[in-house]
Amino acid sequence: xxxxxxxxEMRDYIASMGGESLSWCMQCGLCTNLCPWRxxxxxxxxxxxxxYMQRLGQMGMEGFxxxxxxxxxxxCSMCQTNCPRGVKIVDNVRAMRASLVGAxxxxxxxxxxxxxxxxxxxxxxxxREKRTDWQKGLDxxxxxxxxxxxxxxxxxxxxxxxxxxxxxxxTQLLKHAGVSFGVIGAEExxxxxSMRKVGDEELFTKLAQSNIELFNSKGVKKIITTSPxxxxxxKNEYPELxxxxxVIHYTELLAGLVAVGKLSFPKGLEKKVAYHDPCYLGRHSGxxxxxxxxxxxxxxxxxxxMQRRAEMSLCCAGGGGRIWAEAAxxxxxxxxxxxxxxxxxxxxxxTACPYCVNMLTDACKSLDKQDDLEITxxxxxxxxxxx
Amino acid sequence: xxxxxxxxxxxxxVGGGMSGLSAALEAAEAGSQVYLVEKEPYLGGRVAxxxxxxxxxxxPNCGLEINFRRIKGNPLIRFFTMAEVEKIEGQAxxxxxxxxxxxxxxxxxxxxxxxxxxxxxxxxxxxxNYGLDKVKAAYLPHEFAFPMRYVLAPEVIGTPEAEKxxxxxxxxxxxxxxxxxxxxxxxxxxxxxTGWEPYxxxxxxxxxxxxxxxxxxxxMMERLAAFNGPTGGKITRPSDGGxxxxxxxxxxxxxxxxxxxxxxSGICCLASLKQSTYLLEQNPQxxxxxxxxxxRALGKYEDFYMKVQADERVTLIKGKAGEITEDPATGMVxxxxxxxxxxxxxxxxxxxxxxxxxxxxxSASGKVPADVSYDDNGFILSTQPTAGIIGAGCVKRPVDxxxxxQDATAAALKAIQATxxx
Numbered sequence: 001x002x003x004x005x006x007x008x009e010m011r012d013y014i015a016s017m018g019g020e021s022l023s024w025c026m027q028c029g030l031c032t033n034l035c036p037w038r039x040x041x042x043x044x045x046x047x048x049x050x051x052y053m054q055r056l057g058q059m060g061m062e063g064f065x066x067x068x069x070x071x072x073x074x075x076c077s078m079c080q081t082n083c084p085r086g087v088k089i090v091d092n093v094r095a096m097r098a099s100l101v102g103a104x105x106x107x108x109x110x111x112x113x114x115x116x117x118x119x120x121x122x123x124x125x126x127x128r129e130k131r132t133d134w135q136k137g138l139d140x141x142x143x144x145x146x147x148x149x150x151x152x153x154x155x156x157x158x159x160x161x162x163x164x165x166x167x168x169x170x171t172q173l174l175k176h177a178g179v180s181f182g183v184i185g186a187e188e189x190x191x192x193x194s195m196r197k198v199g200d201e202e203l204f205t206k207l208a209q210s211n212i213e214l215f216n217s218k219g220v221k222k223i224i225t226t227s228p229x230x231x232x233x234x235k236n237e238y239p240e241l242x243x244x245x246x247v248i249h250y251t252e253l254l255a256g257l258v259a260v261g262k263l264s265f266p267k268g269l270e271k272k273v274a275y276h277d278p279c280y281l282g283r284h285s286g287x288x289x290x291x292x293x294x295x296x297x298x299x300x301x302x303x304x305x306m307q308r309r310a311e312m313s314l315c316c317a318g319g320g321g322r323i324w325a326e327a328a329x330x331x332x333x334x335x336x337x338x339x340x341x342x343x344x345x346x347x348x349x350x351t352a353c354p355y356c357v358n359m360l361t362d363a364c365k366s367l368d369k370q371d372d373l374e375i376t377x378x379x380x381x382x383x384x385x386x387x
Numbered sequence: 388x389x390x391x392x393x394x395x396x397x398x399x400x401v402g403g404g405m406s407g408l409s410a411a412l413e414a415a416e417a418g419s420q421v422y423l424v425e426k427e428p429y430l431g432g433r434v435a436x437x438x439x440x441x442x443x444x445x446x447p448n449c450g451l452e453i454n455f456r457r458i459k460g461n462p463l464i465r466f467f468t469m470a471e472v473e474k475i476e477g478q479a480x481x482x483x484x485x486x487x488x489x490x491x492x493x494x495x496x497x498x499x500x501x502x503x504x505x506x507x508x509x510x511x512x513x514x515x516n517y518g519l520d521k522v523k524a525a526y527l528p529h530e531f532a533f534p535m536r537y538v539l540a541p542e543v544i545g546t547p548e549a550e551k552x553x554x555x556x557x558x559x560x561x562x563x564x565x566x567x568x569x570x571x572x573x574x575x576x577x578x579x580x581t582g583w584e585p586y587x588x589x590x591x592x593x594x595x596x597x598x599x600x601x602x603x604x605x606x607m608m609e610r611l612a613a614f615n616g617p618t619g620g621k622i623t624r625p626s627d628g629g630x631x632x633x634x635x636x637x638x639x640x641x642x643x644x645x646x647x648x649x650x651x652s653g654i655c656c657l658a659s660l661k662q663s664t665y666l667l668e669q670n671p672q673x674x675x676x677x678x679x680x681x682x683r684a685l686g687k688y689e690d691f692y693m694k695v696q697a698d699e700r701v702t703l704i705k706g707k708a709g710e711i712t713e714d715p716a717t718g719m720v721x722x723x724x725x726x727x728x729x730x731x732x733x734x735x736x737x738x739x740x741x742x743x744x745x746x747x748x749x750s751a752s753g754k755v756p757a758d759v760s761y762d763d764n765g766f767i768l769s770t771q772p773t774a775g776i777i778g779a780g781c782v783k784r785p786v787d788x789x790x791x792x793q794d795a796t797a798a799a800l801k802a803i804q805a806t807x808x809x
Contacts, residue, residue, distance in 0.1 A: 026680070027727060028680050028706070028707035028727075029706045029707055029709070029724065029725035029727060030707045030708075030709055032709070032725045032732065033707075033708070033709020033710060033723050033724060033725060033732070034593060034709050034710060038709070038710075038723065038732065049725070049730070049732075051725065052730065081646075082593065082646060083645075083646075084639075084643060084644035084645060084646065084647075084707070085645060086645045311592060312592050312593065
């Protein structure tokens, strides 16, 4: 066995990038065993061990920088939520990535993504002026001094053709419910949540500062997000940079309106529907019941629960920058979700996150199950049931 | 304090488990009048539900039997079962306590003949066996119960079945009109010894406790191994009663864990080592895996640890077990763990998995109705704002049986002092 060198400099550097809690780890290995990578076969599963990766970080030792190891984590928080010592594992992953990406060594596959976010304010290579294209023919209100809520639409739902349907459905629902809301438009930038997760601190700060300046200059007080990722970073990362608003996910707002009888879905849906908990809405934000309440408010719906649900929900594999990663067929977490939903007799698999929709749709296609299971975003089911 | 000079010299002991029994007896044998109040219909607490003590592997019954004889022979002790403390007022030397009792529906004329149980049809979950089996609605809490008196479950009160059960009793011992009662006690000191509860295994979702049939907790394992348990002492798989060939113990199941119990209960390692011997004694061909973070066998218990560790049928694997999955077809349960010695991820199948869950002080949920201080986990602190209220045993910290007895003896002395301090 090769002798391994401990580097106190590297260790201190990782700690300074946000990995302070690495030293709390007692090496019990619970994280590695609860990791979704244990559920699939293949090379990443064999090589990526979150406990071991953190051990290397703890000692400042070489070996974690291999792309297959360092960028495998989807930041689903299954390990972090259950860690007996409360180690902030997701922060540690981010800090270890930042130690490389900050030095200009981002993996080749991520460079165009980061480049687009730098240049266009979104990671999807979409021109800034096309950010509002999804609004065509919808008459989406503009945010003004008298508007209550600023609706922040995730870049994914501004540019990805499939995902724009989510932005449209949410707009339709908010308008129908008479919510005072508006968008700002082309000046908005990506929230930067995933940029920071892949280790690009500089880019995240740039995007966040640009948004904070913009939102504050427009007099934003309350924000509705379409994506749980934007929700999480606005709530948890923006305040220390000066962005402090009341932020809610659209499911929270709509569930509240349904509860007081201000919104209902008379058309209903005669389908068996399974709900997939997005990690950033569920484990990261603690919202499990409200989307289920919304789903149950659809007359005729037969909700089906999957084996891994709520706190124990299985990640779609789209977080932590993994939405841009290539996983081989048979190694995609999303495929397990499709099998699970079908096993519960679901005809529709719904969720409340654009990344999850993306990953689950891909998985469903790769399994050739499109005819058996429809992948939707919850807002789409709700909007279709409006009068 | 001046009041205590002329105050009441009697002592109330709350909880009839090993700590409460010991404290009551020590105080009474030193000449104090003692009232002992127990929530369950029998004395003996958790210890009565144990199969064997570590490290001597002797049954708890002899020690309990001696204590019950001491109680029977001591006119200074009065005990009340199915009773709880409702209210405490006053101070050391002068406490006014309200006790509330639940109806047993069977009076002191009961001879323990069991004809009522034969007449009963309704079955209820057997709490004594942690729900592993059922008992008739007229039941003796366990074979060795003290007092040796049956209980009629409230579930059948007001039904024709209750009348049928009543008619079956030749001693006129059944009184279905019995009501909850309340009475006052005046005492000089109170010993709070309400013991502990096992941490709810189903809270550790990834272990599947309460969901997978062949994943049980360590307290259930005691019942499975006990001669008066649901299987007559044969350790079998709850799913199908099949033989247990391979067993795993998961240490620190919900212990030393910020999401569950942040502390170490100190007894679970010894309990699992002990329970390994239960199976190996019954089935010499069986094999045992113990998954642990650290084995904590302190002081003289090291010898017991070494002895079990030396048995080649026992494998100790350092690693906190992750997910436990069940094969619904066979009932086999698979433990996934990273072996910290090799870094390998193991997936092993077992007939039975025992979760070594820790101790939750009963005072975490059942508070003392008086000004009493607790730590963050609900344990009663050693120093209290109200003089004359003294914690004893597992409500103070998680301890084994012999430490409970020692702590209870110390509590008895403090209680006596509180009634006559000058």
